[in-house]
Amino acid sequence: xxxxxxxFLLTLLPLFATSSLVVKLEIKGAIGPAxxxxxxxxxxxxxxxxxxxxxxxxxxPGGLSSSMRQMxxxxxxxxxxxxxxxxxxxxxxxxxxxxxLYASHVAAMSPATNLGAATPVNLMPTQKPNDLNxxxxxxxxxxxxxxxxxxxxxxxxxxxxxxxxxxxxVEESESLSAxxxxxxxxxDLIAQxxxxxxxxLDGRVLIISGKSIVLRSKGALIENFEANWKIKFLSTxxxxxxxxxxILIAIYGIFFELMNPGSIFPGVVGAISGVIALYAxxxxxxxxxxxxxxxxxxxxxxxxxxxxxxxxxGIGGVIxxxxxxxxxxxxxxxxxxxxxxxxIAFAISSLAFFIFIIKLFLSSRKVKLVSGAEDMIGAxxxxxxxxxxxxxxxxxxxxxxxxxxxxxxxGQRVKIVELNGLVLSVKPVKE
Numbered sequence: 001x002x003x004x005x006x007x008f009l010l011t012l013l014p015l016f017a018t019s020s021l022v023v024k025l026e027i028k029g030a031i032g033p034a035x036x037x038x039x040x041x042x043x044x045x046x047x048x049x050x051x052x053x054x055x056x057x058x059x060x061p062g063g064l065s066s067s068m069r070q071m072x073x074x075x076x077x078x079x080x081x082x083x084x085x086x087x088x089x090x091x092x093x094x095x096x097x098x099x100x101l102y103a104s105h106v107a108a109m110s111p112a113t114n115l116g117a118a119t120p121v122n123l124m125p126t127q128k129p130n131d132l133n134x135x136x137x138x139x140x141x142x143x144x145x146x147x148x149x150x151x152x153x154x155x156x157x158x159x160x161x162x163x164x165x166x167x168x169x170v171e172e173s174e175s176l177s178a179x180x181x182x183x184x185x186x187x188d189l190i191a192q193x194x195x196x197x198x199x200x201l202d203g204r205v206l207i208i209s210g211k212s213i214v215l216r217s218k219g220a221l222i223e224n225f226e227a228n229w230k231i232k233f234l235s236t237x238x239x240x241x242x243x244x245x246x247i248l249i250a251i252y253g254i255f256f257e258l259m260n261p262g263s264i265f266p267g268v269v270g271a272i273s274g275v276i277a278l279y280a281x282x283x284x285x286x287x288x289x290x291x292x293x294x295x296x297x298x299x300x301x302x303x304x305x306x307x308x309x310x311x312x313x314g315i316g317g318v319i320x321x322x323x324x325x326x327x328x329x330x331x332x333x334x335x336x337x338x339x340x341x342x343x344i345a346f347a348i349s350s351l352a353f354f355i356f357i358i359k360l361f362l363s364s365r366k367v368k369l370v371s372g373a374e375d376m377i378g379a380x381x382x383x384x385x386x387x388x389x390x391x392x393x394x395x396x397x398x399x400x401x402x403x404x405x406x407x408x409x410x411g412q413r414v415k416i417v418e419l420n421g422l423v424l425s426v427k428p429v430k431e
Contacts, residue, residue: 020220031063034235062095102155109178116175250274293324
């Protein structure tokens with residue numbers, strides 16, 4: 001009887017067991033301020049939900065070092081196990097992504113993915129990174145390389161991963177496929193999808209903050225963590241293409257407002273776009289020379305409208321505008337840069353716009369004057385009053401005194417033949 005009772009309890013026990021909770025977030029694209037805020041918020045959410053694990057699906061070409069370091073601090077100090085999974089197939093964890101993998105408590109990859117190329121290349125445009133003693137390598141560049149080497153080495157030691165390859169990834173920009181990464185001890189496992197990953201993680205023992213934690217991930221509940229509106233907004237405006245468009249809207253909006261005072265709408269749109277653009281530029285690094293070239297290019301194109309430069313200023317402006325746009329953001333630093341088709345489209349549109357303005361300006365010079373004495377001669381007016389001193393006529397809404405050698409009647413159409421001071425000489429219009 002007792003045995004039957006225990007057998008009954010063992011049968012019902014799984015029904016009362018609670019599944020583990022995994023908070024899942026996706027970090028796609030370049031690492032930036034939005035990525036670090038997204039990760040920080042997800043960790044707060046995971047603590048509130050008493051989650052057992054945090055799963056990061058990663059696919060990145062790299063990004064900002066400052067944002068990457070903030071994310072690594074959050075991961076390494078997290079009391080909840082953090083699993084970074086390079087997924088889906090075809091994804092990568094390049095540059096900053098490699099550091100994130102090394103910092104995670106568990107590093108996993110899908111087949112047909114890769115990682116590596118962790119050299120701070122934005123500081124090393126010419127020299128070979130493995131020749132740190134070369135005289136051509138500046139002190140600043142040596143410091144950057146040595147700092148990166150020490151940083152990734154400390155992460156490798158923290159999570160017992162391959163140190164020699166990590167150093168090669170920084171010194172020689174080496175990359176590895178998922179299979180080779182597993183073979184050389186860079187990652188912990190390969191999984192086809194999230195479900196297989198959780199199955200393989202089940203029972204794994206991790207040491208976090210000096211405590212031994214056994215992962216119970218098989219059949220775990222997965223709760224996706226979505227970014228809030230603030231993070232989505234930050235992610236949008238810190239995109240180099242969006243920041244670039246905002247800068248141009250601000251410049252053109254303010255320009256139109258100055259050209260047409262009182263229009264209000266262009267000025268308001270330009271001012272708002274300018275504030276948002278400044279916020280974005282404060283969050284992401286940009287090249288001051290690139291921004292100055294853009295401003296210089298637009299100034300040249302505007303000057304072409306008012307100065308007879310025979311097209312030199314306009315063409316020079318387009319060239320400066322294009323080069324400034326290409327130099328504004330560094331792809332090696334941000335992970336991606338301004339789209340070249342977008343730059344070409346804006347350059348051609350700006351050139352076409354200012355050519356149109358120039359044509360209007362030149363054509364306006366050829367138009368006959370519509371005011372002054374020259375325009376009055378020959379104009380037809382109507383006699384509105386007659387007296388002993390002469391006549392009164394109306395010209396373009398104005399009342400003028402007039403004299404004539406002929407006798408005129410009120411309502412008669414006459415033609416202006418001469419202007420003497422403020423008195424018009426008129427004669428009847430022949431029917």
